[in-house]
Amino acid sequence: MASARAISGGTDVGSASQFPYMVSVQGPVVMCEGALVDFRHVVTTATCVNSLAPSDVDVRVGSDQYYDGGLYGHVTKNAVHPAFDKSTYGSNIAVLSLADSLPAGPSIKPIPLAESDPAVGSAGVVTSFGATNAQNDLPDFLQQATLTTFSATQCQNFKGGKVTSRMLCAGDPRGVKDTCPADQGAPLAYQGRLVGIYSWGASCGLAAPNASSPVFNRISTFTTWINTVMSNG
Missing domain, CATH: 2.40.10.10 (Trypsin-like serine proteases)
Structure with missing residues (x-):
């Protein structure tokens, strides 16, 4: 796959250490992102994980590539905001709890x-x-x-x-x-x-x-x- 510019109109990040909180949220039917907010928790959207069991979701941290590099974290809990409304996107937020704390490093930092x-x-x-x-x-x-x-x-x-x-x-x-x-x-x-x-x-x-x-x-x-x-x- 040729390198493409953007989110739309953006640029490649030089290294994962520039955005060490960046997380890719991965599963059999999902491709989303999130932010590492401590070494065991990721914030993402409810629409990303609301229909999935925790065992269906993993996260990749410490990498500037979606499918390679960094470390995997296994999700044990999807906490969807209690006021989430999928018809209006109200309170469209969720917290993922990981099985183990991630190690701190230049490319992994909340x-x-x-x-x-x-x-x-x-x-x-x-x-x-x-x-x-x-x-x-x-x-x-x-x-x-x-x-x-x-x-x-x-x-x-x-x-x-x-x-x-x-x-x-x-x-x-x-x-x-x-x-x-x-x-x-x-x-x-x-x-x-x-x-x-x-x-x-x-x-x-x-x-x-x-x-x-x-x-x-x-x-x-x-x-x-x-x-x-x-x-x-």
Whole structure:
């Protein structure tokens, strides 16, 4: 497979150590992403794992390739948010518990959870192994792209009133950089903290401030729940 540019409009990551919290979530019928938030827990979307038994899911960490390198972690529990609504993507978030703690290293390091949102217009970095265009071409290596956060009003207007207070919109004002299919769970980071997990709404390269802008879970609104799940094992 030839190396492709993008999430859509992105670039290859130079090494796994640039984004040591990056996780690929793998199973027989799933291709998603997630973020390592401590050495035994991964945050992803509920839509990624809601229909799967924990034994059907593994994660790969410490690699800039989806199918090779790094370490495997075996999932023992899928904790889906109790308010998850698959029809509206409300509370579309889940925490995966791993059988064993992962070893710390240059390419394996959790990302702290954001307790507040970036200011409107801030530039965050999204990373993913998902498709690079509407034809579902997959990249050889992990991709990164810079997305700008939009205001809650913009977000609501773009999405026809379907955005809740626990969602965050971000995109590229030029309409080039965007999330694509198989990007579910892709982490959005700002100043070294996890601010979002990609949930719904993008269309591969149309993510200017318009109805195609991708929508992320606002991690700041889920921090308490995530910490509770982690403390309970």
